[in-house]
Amino acid sequence: MSDRPNGQPSVTVRHEPVQARAAQRVEALLDAAAAVVIEHGIEHLTTALVADRAGASIGTVYRYFPDRVAVLVALAERNLERMRHAVGRVLAQPHETWTDATDAVIGAMVDTFREVPSFRSLRTGEGLDLGPVARQEVAPLFADVIAEYVAERWGIELDDERRDDLVLAIGGLDALVTYAFLHDPHGDPRYLALGRMCAMQHLTAAFGDPVAPDDPRDGAPVT
Known part of the structure; x- marks a missing residue:
C-alpha cells in the first residue's frame, strides 16, 4: 500500500528549477566560448575548447550546441x-x-x-x-x-x-x-x-x- 496521500507520484516534476539550471549552464558555456574567442580567435573555437574552458564534458556542450557554429551563433x-x-x-x-x-x-x-x-x-x-x-x-x-x-x-x-x-x-x-x-x-x-x-x-x-x-x-x- 502506498504511503503517499491521494496517490501522489513519488517524483514531482519541477520545471522552473530545471530550466533555471539549464539557462545557467548555457550562460556558463557561452562565457567559456567568449573567453576562447578572445584568446584564440573565432576561427580556432571548437566545442572541445569550450568544454575544457567551462570545466564541462564534451557531452554537456553537445547537449545544448550541435557544433561550433551553433556556439558562435548563440554567442552572437x-x-x-x-x-x-x-x-x-x-x-x-x-x-x-x-x-x-x-x-x-x-x-x-x-x-x-x-x-x-x-x-x-x-x-x-x-x-x-x-x-x-x-x-x-x-x-x-x-x-x-x-x-x-x-x-x-x-x-x-x-x-x-x-x-x-x-x-x-x-x-x-x-x-x-x-x-x-x-x-x-x-x-x-x-x-x-x-x-x-x-x-x-x-x-x-x-x-x-x-x-x-x-x-x-x-x-x-x-x-
Missing part, C-alpha cells in the same frame, strides 16, 4: 541582446534633442565594445559564414528602434529616403567603431570621433538640422 545572439539592452536603457530617458539621444546611443554602443570583450571580434555575428543562412543585418534593426523613438519624442516621421540615411548612419558608425577597437581595447579615439562625425551627416539628413532645445523647430525635418 547574446551579444546582440546586450547591445539591445544598452540602447534600450539610454532611449528610456527623455533626451532634450535628437542629438542628445543619438550621442547617448553612440555612447552605449562604444561601452558595449569596451565591456563585452567578445563583441570586439564577433559583434552580432554578421560576419559569420553560415552557408546559405545569413545573419540578420543589424543596422536596419536599430534604425527601427531609433526611428520609433524620434517619432514618439519629437513627431519626426521618416520617409524611405530619410530612413536610408538613418541606416547608413548606423552602419557606417558600426564599421568605424569596429575598426577603432581592432587594435585598441579602449577604442582608438580618432576613429570613434570620425564615426560620430560621419554618422551625424546622415542623421542630420534624416532628422533635420540640430537646434537649441527651446527652439520650436527642434527636430523638424529639413525641407
Whole structure:
C-alpha cells in the first residue's frame, strides 16, 4: 500500500528549477566560448575548447550546441541582446534633442565594445559564414528602434529616403567603431570621433538640422 496521500507520484516534476539550471549552464558555456574567442580567435573555437574552458564534458556542450557554429551563433545572439539592452536603457530617458539621444546611443554602443570583450571580434555575428543562412543585418534593426523613438519624442516621421540615411548612419558608425577597437581595447579615439562625425551627416539628413532645445523647430525635418 502506498504511503503517499491521494496517490501522489513519488517524483514531482519541477520545471522552473530545471530550466533555471539549464539557462545557467548555457550562460556558463557561452562565457567559456567568449573567453576562447578572445584568446584564440573565432576561427580556432571548437566545442572541445569550450568544454575544457567551462570545466564541462564534451557531452554537456553537445547537449545544448550541435557544433561550433551553433556556439558562435548563440554567442552572437547574446551579444546582440546586450547591445539591445544598452540602447534600450539610454532611449528610456527623455533626451532634450535628437542629438542628445543619438550621442547617448553612440555612447552605449562604444561601452558595449569596451565591456563585452567578445563583441570586439564577433559583434552580432554578421560576419559569420553560415552557408546559405545569413545573419540578420543589424543596422536596419536599430534604425527601427531609433526611428520609433524620434517619432514618439519629437513627431519626426521618416520617409524611405530619410530612413536610408538613418541606416547608413548606423552602419557606417558600426564599421568605424569596429575598426577603432581592432587594435585598441579602449577604442582608438580618432576613429570613434570620425564615426560620430560621419554618422551625424546622415542623421542630420534624416532628422533635420540640430537646434537649441527651446527652439520650436527642434527636430523638424529639413525641407
